Amino acid sequence: MADATSALTIVTFPGRFGRLDQGGPGLILRERRGLRLTEVAAWDATGLDLPGPNASAPLGDGVALNIGPDRWLLVDTEASPDNAAVVDQSHGRVVLRLTGAAVREVLSKGCPIDLDRFAQGDVAATRLGPFATLLHGIEGGVDLYVARGYAQACWEWLTDAAGEYGYEVPIP
């Protein structure tokens, strides 16, 4: 079968939008497609060295995010934990990469955590407006994970919030 269909097909148009007279777009927004996402949920010790609360750690070629007590999301990597369910979520979550000078400004319109204290490598399962999201601090921005069913609404929420800072959707 052909490639998987993006949940954002009808809303992602490359280009620059919103207010652009303040030194360029404040937000660069794009979907990270084709990632392999695996949820690991353990009922006992996994035998692996996985990151603790609110943290991420490199694992193999990818990264492991702690997303709750005894629960991790593996991104583009795999593991064989003991005493744990390993569940494919590659299609269940949409990953958006937010970079640019206004990432915090945009997210703070709906995210109640203290984003000034959210650093590279940090992980936070939190709200963005009405959406339950997972934030992962990356160099120069944030990867935002949201349930596929809400992805289009979340994209529209972000682009609406980003209008006053200007935003760019790069050509994939």
Add this chain to the structure above:
Amino acid sequence: MFLIPCPHCGPRAQTEFHYGDDARRTRPADDAGADAWFDFTYQRDNPKGPHREYWQHVAGCRAWIVVERDTVTHEILSAAPAKAGT
């Protein structure tokens, strides 16, 4: 609009949580009898002062936690995982 100190995530806005139940009750055994089940299902105290409640961090780590909250001042006195050892 208070902050709940999630044992896993740290202090988070109340809007990320859902209230679950009175945490001072324990589920009776299946054969505990009608009275015990009636009390468990329907009877709730409405204490003035410290109270123990189950909350779930639904928009966060999804942990069920026990929150000790003063019903007069809204002060959160403690929060701990509902499941021991997590």
Add this chain to the structure above:
Amino acid sequence: MSNRLADGGLIDRGRRLRFRFDGRGYEGFQGDTLASALLANGARLVGRSFKYHRPRGVFAAGVEEPNALVTLLGQGRREPNARATTTELYDGLVAESQNRWPALSVDLMAVNGLLAPLLPAGFYYKTLFGGPGWRFFEPWVRRAAGLGKGSTAPDLDRYDHKYAHCEVLVVGAGPAGLAAALQAADGGERVMLVEQEPRVGGSLLWDRRTLDGRDGPAWAEAQAQALAAMDNVTLLRRTSAFGYYDDNLVALVERRTDHLAAAPAFTTRQRVWWVRAKRVVLATGAIEQPLLFPDNDRPGVMLAGAARAYLNRWAVKLGSRAVVYTNNDTAYACALDLAAAGIEVAALVDLRPAPDGPWPARLAEAGIALLAGHRLVGCRGGQSVHGVEAAPVNGGAAKPLGCDLVAVSGGWAPAVHLHAQAGGRLGYDEALGAYRPGPVRQAHESVGAATGMFELGQITGATVDDGDASPVGPGVEPAPGKVFVDLADDVTAADVELAQREGYRSVEHLKRYTTLGMGADQGKTSNLAGQSLSAKARAESNAAVGYPSFRPPYAPVTIGALAGADVGLRFVPQRRTALDDWHRRHGAIFVDAGHWRRPRAYLRNGETLEDAYVREAAHVRQSVGIADISTLGKIDIQGPDSLELLQRVYVNDFASLKVGRARYGLMLREDGLAGDDGTTARLGEHHYLMTTTTGHAEHTLSRLEYHLAVDWPELRCVVTSVTEQWAAIAVAGPSSRDLLREVLDGVDLDDVPFLAVADVTLDGVACRLFRISYSGELAYELHLPAGFAEAAWTRLLSAGDGLGVAPYGMEAMGALRIEKGHVTHAEMNGQTGAADLGLGRMAKAAKPHVGRAMSQRPALTDAERPALIGLVPTDGTTDFKGGMHLLREADVTPAPSLPVDSLGHVTSWSYSPALGMPIALALLNGGLAANDGATVYAHDPMGGRVVRARVVSPHFYDPKGERQRG
């Protein structure tokens, strides 16, 4: 601008702004408020009072304004009850006055004034409860009373919210706030300083003080610039703190574009900030209080501080001859400023018999007469004040004083609102005649005038002039007459006394009975005076009388700002299946199912909804249809104790379920009533996939997590939602197997019996096939990774060309399941148990499970309980309606007469393509056992219809289930 002083003021005389008020054109300057501009144009009359329609003028210069409420128009807006005193003037502003008819100067409703004796305190209470009173008065009262009219048009403006975190939040950028912010910012912590005005400075903008050799406004601006230069400081102007909540959460509203003639693109009009601060400094200042005297509401009577603001900040010549009336030192500067601006001061009337300190001498120096030990006993005028009468406090002849301006000061009350909202206590200060902030409950402190401390040097640390004045002064017994306590609500001293006489002694009752302090200004200039009068009437102290709760908002906030950006399509977030866009492109009309939107039916040319769903359902029965059922909750359950979890949450037994098979399961709630149902498949030794109904997916997941955390922590298993990972397509109809045979690989469909599960591939994509039937036909559910759903869906449609495969929506699905007697949330409504739904047989397993103990209660096993039945119309054609009540023949003959005992109700109905007539499911007392074949009457009391119906089995179609097993 006939009343503009020749120079001075913090206005930009180079920028003239045009505006309209009640249709008339005026001019003002940049820096004006609507109030200052109107006053500068000599427009004194700005509104009519709430109840009596008395003429009213500008009384204050800030948010405390009780009178000058106007409706702002233009830019597609109609915003009622805006305070002219806080509305910044911009070029092209359009406003109109309120509560007058036909015009402000000729208000026929002013006849209310003559009827005043008929509108005493508690008028509403008295007429609402008892007699024909309210019905008689209501139309008239509704027309006459009230404020501005809101708009019913959509709000064209946009709003948003923002969260912020800081170590120190300083509320108010007057002298105290500026000093506090600078001190906090020096430590490098994150500091937010918010100021409701467009300029920082607070009282420094008008009280002509000198700090460190600079005039007040310049000193304040220098502090602001120092703050703005620091990275760790956020300074927000035009931003009011309106609510103080738990854990130091302070709500602000920032007015971002209200002061602009044209708002920049992509900028919201107003923004609500939710600030979580480690520490809050309340530098909210103080609000001047009036002194009460008869007819004290005439236009031209205003607070002395406000008079100074209009003189000094906005260069408005307020009149030609003034009387200043005070009980304290602060108003002396007002008299001096008036005189300096060329306004004759007829006298300064001071309640105190022998005022001392430097101020009386300064007054004498300026040649202004002092009437010490006097009070005002009368006030003459109509649309403007003409004069007052002053008499010795101890009695004696009244002396008339001609004037067109009366500046009043009853002292200054700390603005303790946010302190009180935060849970801080208040203490009544007898000397100040006001409350000071007391012990706090949260991490905040009050500084400066907000504490009742008015020494500028001490507040700022700057070297200041000798202009300090004490606001301390005695109270006043108002002379008899029409003495207005609360201008905003037209509450008089007589009303307060009447409330006491009638037993409304508590301060909360006083508020509700008289409406004291219930206006848009929330009694900022009236509560204290009203409480003092109440204290006198009760012969108790003010402290004993107390104060009503301080509630947010401190000042009115537009509903639009509170709603923020979550309006329109964003009001509820839309949750879309992976096939949503296909549905949209193929004529689907949608229906909401929680946040999900699901296709209701696919309308072809000219079809009605009923045409479409009957066609779709019939097609499933005859051939094959496909439906998007991705919204079903899907929960992955793994771990050695997975089976034990299932055994404890389902009423029926799962121990015998083999790998590769699925089983329908029913869950009860702890109270023994039905909670949710669905099919659970065993995918591996310790691996299950549970499905739930769409509506209960979140709740069921949450309950499983609860049980595992709280009730059964010993169970070694984990639950994970995979609802979003897997799209699901129902393939239903006698030709479904033939269709799937064309597209699936890796399986021999003849080896997939009813309730079996198989791993299959579709064009190379790994899927799961479940042979499950909701429609009662030979049917399958195909679960596949969501990103491949659309490709698979279109593949099924094209593969089935020879079979005529067609999509079907929720309505058709509903028709099919009603024909089969399958229950859904309409029947599983939180009041029905397993037996009521015809599922009692499932609950026979002898194992403990959630809800078992309570399900055995006598009330839930009573044979007379409402239970599921089917209904058909006896005429074979008449439609039912959801919610219809089932009645006896005697109760509908000759016509239904209510009230009547209902025997049950219709839960779902549909036209049945299979039976060729409408059918319904219903809950009926005694169920089928007591009523099979009986005739009942389904009554819609709203529509007035009665349908004669026969009670039948709810399994209308293929009751033995031969088709789904075929």
